[in-house]
Amino acid sequence: MEQRHMWRFTRTLLQNLSPKTPTRSFSTSLFSESNYRKHEQQQKQRLLWLIFTRDISGSASCPSLSIWRRKKEMSKEGLIAAKELKRLQSHPVRLDRFIKSSVSRLLKSDLVAVLAEFQRQDQVFLCMKLYDVIHKEIWYRPDMFFYRDMLMMLARNKRVDEAKLVWEDLRREEVLFDQHTFGDIIRVFLDNELPSEAMDIYNEMRKSPDCPISLPFRVILKGLLPYPELREKVKDDFLELFPDMIVYDPPEDLFEDQEWRRESEEE
Numbered sequence: 001m002e003q004r005h006m007w008r009f010t011r012t013l014l015q016n017l018s019p020k021t022p023t024r025s026f027s028t029s030l031f032s033e034s035n036y037r038k039h040e041q042q043q044k045q046r047l048l049w050l051i052f053t054r055d056i057s058g059s060a061s062c063p064s065l066s067i068w069r070r071k072k073e074m075s076k077e078g079l080i081a082a083k084e085l086k087r088l089q090s091h092p093v094r095l096d097r098f099i100k101s102s103v104s105r106l107l108k109s110d111l112v113a114v115l116a117e118f119q120r121q122d123q124v125f126l127c128m129k130l131y132d133v134i135h136k137e138i139w140y141r142p143d144m145f146f147y148r149d150m151l152m153m154l155a156r157n158k159r160v161d162e163a164k165l166v167w168e169d170l171r172r173e174e175v176l177f178d179q180h181t182f183g184d185i186i187r188v189f190l191d192n193e194l195p196s197e198a199m200d201i202y203n204e205m206r207k208s209p210d211c212p213i214s215l216p217f218r219v220i221l222k223g224l225l226p227y228p229e230l231r232e233k234v235k236d237d238f239l240e241l242f243p244d245m246i247v248y249d250p251p252e253d254l255f256e257d258q259e260w261r262r263e264s265e266e267e
Helices: 002-015 033-053 076-088 092-101 108-120 124-135 144-156 160-172 179-191 195-207 214-223 228-241 254-266
Strands: none
Touching: 076 092, 076 108, 076 124, 092 124, 108 124, 108 144, 124 144, 124 160, 144 160, 144 179, 160 195, 179 195, 179 214, 195 214, 195 228, 214 228
């Protein structure tokens, strides 16, 4: 409905653009009248482009927005493919045959939506299968959000080997995370008791050409509360980068009390 209104607005606008009659001096210059008409048409096309690529109405979406950030809705074909993939996942040969014959023929939007749904369901095996399929698609372009979602899903399921493979692909394609995304990914690894992998990513964050900001460090420091030694290292970096800021330190006996409660529950 909104798109229809936009087209009406554009048509009316273009109709109201009364063409200026070229003067004699203009027509006898380097621009003939035919060139003037061509120029006028180019101006209209440029106006049309601006209308549909700028968010002038407050509701139009920008075409440059990453496909991995857009709302992901599956069509009927996508739903059928997702159901069949789940049914065949225990049959490797039939699964690969179905992927080659049907999944690779899905529209880009459906393929993205199916992967997002499998990530939500923590279907690690199927996510990795679609991850490989998407990499071979002609429309595929390296994207920060594509890798962010994959790494977070793998961290939730503590799949370290797969996460390392994804990270290798990310580095090979020279994908750069911003500071906020680094903080979010590291926090997910910490929350799922993968401190070693989280610190590996933290080291990558420290090498990033992006200017450091305080909020991701605070997110990481909070996730490092169960790991005091690692937390001290990040805390030192934080205070070096932001000397005027304060880091909240929990009471020293906090984790001793937690350890005592854990041992009591086990007994």
